[in-house]
Amino acid sequence: MPSLSLPRVLGGRKLTFASSNFRIRNLTPSNQSQEAVTRVSPKDQHLAPGGAPLGGGRPASPATQGTPPRAIWSRPRCPPPARAAQWHVLGPARRKMAASVCALPLWPRVVPWSRELPGAWRALHTSAVCAKNRAARVRVGKGDKPVTYEEAHPPHYIAHRKGWLSLHTGNLDGEEHAAERTVEDFFLRKFMLGTFPGCLADQLVLKRRANQVEICALVLRQLPAHKFYFLVGYSETLLSHFYKCPVRLHLQTVPAKVVYKYI
Amino acid sequence: MAAGASARCLSVRGALRLPLRCRWAGVCEPERGCRFYSKSAALPKDEGTDVTGIEQVVIPKKKTWDKVAVLQALASTVNRDPTAVPYTFQDDPYLIPTSSVESRSFLLAKKSGENAAKFIINSHPKYFQKDIAEPHIPCLMPEYFEPQIEDVSEAALKERIKLKKVKAAVDMFDQLLQAGTAVSLETTNSLLDLLCYYGDQEPPADFYFQQTEKSEELEQTTEENNKRASVKAAHQAGVTWKARNNAERIFALMPEKTARSYCTMIRGMVKHRAYAQALDLYTELLNSRLRADVHTFNALIEARALMANEKFEEKWNGMLELLKHMSVQKVKPNLQTFNTLLKCLRRFHAFGRMPALQTLREMKAIGIEPSLATYHHIIQVFYQPGSSAKAPSLIIYDIVNELAGKAFSPKDLDDDMFFQSAMSVCSSLRDLELAYEVHGLLNTGDNRKFIGPDLRRNFYYSKFFGLLCLMEHIDVTLKWYKDLIPSVFFPHSQVLIGLLQALDVANRLEVIPQIWKDSKEYGHTYRSNLREEILMLMARDKHPAELQAAFADCAADIRSTYESQEARQTAPDWPATPLNCVAILLLRAGRTQEAWRMLGLFRKHNKIPRNELLREFMDSAKESSSPAQALEVVRLASAFSLPICEELTQRVMADFAISAEQKEALGHLAALSSDSDSDSSDGDSSDGDSTKGR
Numbered sequence: 001m002p003s004l005s006l007p008r009v010l011g012g013r014k015l016t017f018a019s020s021n022f023r024i025r026n027l028t029p030s031n032q033s034q035e036a037v038t039r040v041s042p043k044d045q046h047l048a049p050g051g052a053p054l055g056g057g058r059p060a061s062p063a064t065q066g067t068p069p070r071a072i073w074s075r076p077r078c079p080p081p082a083r084a085a086q087w088h089v090l091g092p093a094r095r096k097m098a099a100s101v102c103a104l105p106l107w108p109r110v111v112p113w114s115r116e117l118p119g120a121w122r123a124l125h126t127s128a129v130c131a132k133n134r135a136a137r138v139r140v141g142k143g144d145k146p147v148t149y150e151e152a153h154p155p156h157y158i159a160h161r162k163g164w165l166s167l168h169t170g171n172l173d174g175e176e177h178a179a180e181r182t183v184e185d186f187f188l189r190k191f192m193l194g195t196f197p198g199c200l201a202d203q204l205v206l207k208r209r210a211n212q213v214e215i216c217a218l219v220l221r222q223l224p225a226h227k228f229y230f231l232v233g234y235s236e237t238l239l240s241h242f243y244k245c246p247v248r249l250h251l252q253t254v255p256a257k258v259v260y261k262y263i
Numbered sequence: 264m265a266a267g268a269s270a271r272c273l274s275v276r277g278a279l280r281l282p283l284r285c286r287w288a289g290v291c292e293p294e295r296g297c298r299f300y301s302k303s304a305a306l307p308k309d310e311g312t313d314v315t316g317i318e319q320v321v322i323p324k325k326k327t328w329d330k331v332a333v334l335q336a337l338a339s340t341v342n343r344d345p346t347a348v349p350y351t352f353q354d355d356p357y358l359i360p361t362s363s364v365e366s367r368s369f370l371l372a373k374k375s376g377e378n379a380a381k382f383i384i385n386s387h388p389k390y391f392q393k394d395i396a397e398p399h400i401p402c403l404m405p406e407y408f409e410p411q412i413e414d415v416s417e418a419a420l421k422e423r424i425k426l427k428k429v430k431a432a433v434d435m436f437d438q439l440l441q442a443g444t445a446v447s448l449e450t451t452n453s454l455l456d457l458l459c460y461y462g463d464q465e466p467p468a469d470f471y472f473q474q475t476e477k478s479e480e481l482e483q484t485t486e487e488n489n490k491r492a493s494v495k496a497a498h499q500a501g502v503t504w505k506a507r508n509n510a511e512r513i514f515a516l517m518p519e520k521t522a523r524s525y526c527t528m529i530r531g532m533v534k535h536r537a538y539a540q541a542l543d544l545y546t547e548l549l550n551s552r553l554r555a556d557v558h559t560f561n562a563l564i565e566a567r568a569l570m571a572n573e574k575f576e577e578k579w580n581g582m583l584e585l586l587k588h589m590s591v592q593k594v595k596p597n598l599q600t601f602n603t604l605l606k607c608l609r610r611f612h613a614f615g616r617m618p619a620l621q622t623l624r625e626m627k628a629i630g631i632e633p634s635l636a637t638y639h640h641i642i643q644v645f646y647q648p649g650s651s652a653k654a655p656s657l658i659i660y661d662i663v664n665e666l667a668g669k670a671f672s673p674k675d676l677d678d679d680m681f682f683q684s685a686m687s688v689c690s691s692l693r694d695l696e697l698a699y700e701v702h703g704l705l706n707t708g709d710n711r712k713f714i715g716p717d718l719r720r721n722f723y724y725s726k727f728f729g730l731l732c733l734m735e736h737i738d739v740t741l742k743w744y745k746d747l748i749p750s751v752f753f754p755h756s757q758v759l760i761g762l763l764q765a766l767d768v769a770n771r772l773e774v775i776p777q778i779w780k781d782s783k784e785y786g787h788t789y790r791s792n793l794r795e796e797i798l799m800l801m802a803r804d805k806h807p808a809e810l811q812a813a814f815a816d817c818a819a820d821i822r823s824t825y826e827s828q829e830a831r832q833t834a835p836d837w838p839a840t841p842l843n844c845v846a847i848l849l850l851r852a853g854r855t856q857e858a859w860r861m862l863g864l865f866r867k868h869n870k871i872p873r874n875e876l877l878r879e880f881m882d883s884a885k886e887s888s889s890p891a892q893a894l895e896v897v898r899l900a901s902a903f904s905l906p907i908c909e910e911l912t913q914r915v916m917a918d919f920a921i922s923a924e925q926k927e928a929l930g931h932l933a934a935l936s937s938d939s940d941s942d943s944s945d946g947d948s949s950d951g952d953s954t955k956g957r
Binding site for chain 1: 353354355358365368369370372374375376377379380381384390391393394395396400404405
């Protein structure tokens with residue numbers, strides 16, 4: 001389930017909650033974010049004309065000039081943990097780049113403005129830019145990387161070659177609570193990932209039918225069968241009590257991850 | 264004319280149509296016409312002639328449908344899937360149990376997972392408080408097991424009673440008395456209830472996870488023996504109701520005792536087997552001119568029956584007297600009263616038959632509908648497991664006739680024992696028709712849920728299938744086999760042996776390799792009696808070629824199980840029969856190399872080969888014209904000093920072209936065997952017996 005995104009408003013930047021985004025694999029700081037800063041003009045009257053970054057007391061080092069300015073609107077006391085929470089979803093190659101980004105103390109830029117009007121600012125978390133054309137795609141390798149059918153197909157094949165991983169009516173016309181379903185989905189996927197350690201062969205399929213939630217999981221045969229039953233009983237009961245509705249688990253075991261192709 | 268008449272029909276119908284439409288809702292469309300006219304059931308288009316009958320319109324009563332009526336109708340069209348496991352298991356080959364041991368362990372694992380989750384939920388209730396369910400679902404909220412109220416008050420006492428904390432409640436009560444506050448009668452009574460129910464001990468630690476019937480024997484005889492033994496043990500080991508325990512103390516402290524207090528005490532005493540005290544307390548109750556309720560009377564009847572050191576007649580008279588007290592005090596008996604009477608009559612053996620029938624008649628006269636437990640007790644009274652000397656009673660036929668086609672609802676805890684006892688009676692009477700009727704009763708309505716827990720279901724179906732194997736035509740038996748096994752129960756090795764014998768009788772031995780393959784799936788791979796039975800049946804006669812080949816494959820498979828068992832155990836031991844059978848089967852199918860290898864195993868395990876086996880090996884040696892093999896056979900025979908050695912030697916001399924040194928060796932062997940021959944003339948006859956018999 002891809003994260004929420006405001007595609008054209010922030011020029012490709014992704015807005016994320018403080019909790020981590022499950023599916024994001026690639027976050028790239030985009031090169032256009034310099035222009036993006038000037039484009040979002042209504043709010044940034046506090047910026048000096050020409051879009052130069054604020055915070056005059058700080059020397060602009062050559063390293064920081066090239067990197068995109070982040071978090072124009074981030075709160076003055078925005079703590080680094082907001083970025084640290086997204087840390088683990090970044091691939092190793094991205095972390096170095098992001099490190100340089102995060103090394104900037106960015107919030108001093110906003111301080112002068114907030115001192116004038118203490119209660120009248122808004123804050124948003126933003127992340128490094130996550131480009132749409134890199135979302136949910138496994139990067140092509142040397143031909144030795146096994147991928148499942150689910151991983152092999154990028155998201156534009158949803159409804160063409162792929163189905164949905166989460167089925168509910170919240171997104172239909174006139175229906176409500178789609179966001180709650182999404183949050184529940186996140187929790188269920190995290191929960192199952194932790195409860196069946198190393199056993200999940202593929203993404204979960206979550207189906208909501210009447211008031212029930214059915215979790216369909218493809219599991220590897222790592223544990224003996226009675227241990228699977230223990231975990232099934234445990235998860236079903238715990239999740240039922242948590243969500244106050246019947247939660248059922250359907251397992252299908254496979255000997256190994258089902259490889260669709262090698263890329 | 265017809266049009267006018269039909270128009271009037273339509274108008275009448277039209278006026279009545281609207282309010283009824285919502286009821287019919289298109290379900291009964293074609294019958295709409297016949298519902299309107301009470302006199303005629305003809306369809307509307309014929310009503311043109313019956314114009315005068317329109318006045319008589321009887322509006323039928325409104326039908327109310329159950330909320331799940333549609334689901335029930337759909338469910339009735341679906342039969343049991345004989346290839347599926349019960350829905351509590353995950354539908355995956357790796358996760359489907361293959362034996363009753365596995366199925367039990369999976370269900371226990373699932374249950375313990377649920378207990379673990381409940382433990383976590385109840386330890387951290389604050390994370391599970393958010394209630395988004397509309398309407399509220401109480402069973403999905405965390406439970407509180409620790410008393411919240413800490414001060415010394417009656418509310419605190421009530422809370423502890425509700426949470427079933429026996430010791431804490433008693434302490435709180437004592438504190439309240441010491442502080443001088445009077446505890447209300449209601450609360451004291453409920454405290455007495457708690458103490459009497461648990462016998463002044465804490466509720467068992469595995470409160471949520473009750474182990475059912477830990478070591479129940481399958482055979483009913485042993486079950487009865489155990490029960491008798493446990494009852495005797497209870498009498499000897501003493502009652503579990505301690506004298507001067509908290510319940511009695513509090514009872515004595517009570518300023519005023521109501522009937523409810525007395526009743527609770529009596530029932531507690533009976534539950535914990537203090538029968539004499541219970542009866543004394545009852546006389547005290549009568550002296551205080553209070554009335555006991557029906558549950559107390561049930562308990563007293565049980566107490567009267569279980570008192571030691573009395574004859575059956577006296578006990579029965581005592582029970583009758585209690586019943587008379589009941590009618591004098593105008594307490595109506597209920598189903599439990601009669602079931603308790605019948606349960607106690609079981610212990611009276613032959614004496615209990617007359618009273619049991621009287622009880623049943625009384626029950627029907629009062630108008631109480633008997634439950635399955637009633638019939639179970641009656642069966643137990645009439646079909647005592649030990650006494651099969653006289654002709655068995657025929658009451659089972661009356662019972663089954665009476666019950667035919669009835670659907671029951673659970674009313675008594677012992678309802679689920681009826682089918683087990685009924686089927687075991689059918690099995691002992693060897694009556695297949697009756698068994699079919701009982702099985703039909705099981706499939707009527709919702710009666711399937713009375714089959715009971717796993718063990719009892721296995722027992723029922725084992726007996727049923729055993730009877731089928733004995734009495735029914737083999738094709739029908741095989742159909743039942745496919746239907747019942749393994750989706751309903753996992754068979755014992757005895758059941759499979761019964762099936763094999765049925766196949767033997769019906770001369771359908773070609774099914775045997777299939778049965779062996781199935782048995783491996785049900786966990787009977789290393790079951791010796793089963794393997795020996797299979798091998799013996801296969802090896803007994805000669806069969807056409809392809810059947811022989813199939814048998815040989817099966818035999819090779821069984822041999823591999825023996826070999827793997829050998830590898831696992833430190834003292835490998837092949838019994839003689841399988842060795843013989845496997846060797847013969849391999850030989851007959853033409854797998855001579857393996858067969859000759861088997862011969863070597865005889866010497867290794869020191870088991871005696873049979874005469875027919877040696878003769879067949881000799882035949883095979885002749886076919887392949889190898890004197891060396893023939894010599895091998897003779898050597899084996901002489902090694903065991905078998906009497907057949909001489910015959911074999913002569914045959915070798917006659918049929919084979921042997922070289923000189925072979926003749927010499929043969930001469931040696933002959934000499935050896937003839938020496939021991941004269942010694943073992945006694946051994947000869949016993950040998951002959953042992954090889955002839957099986």
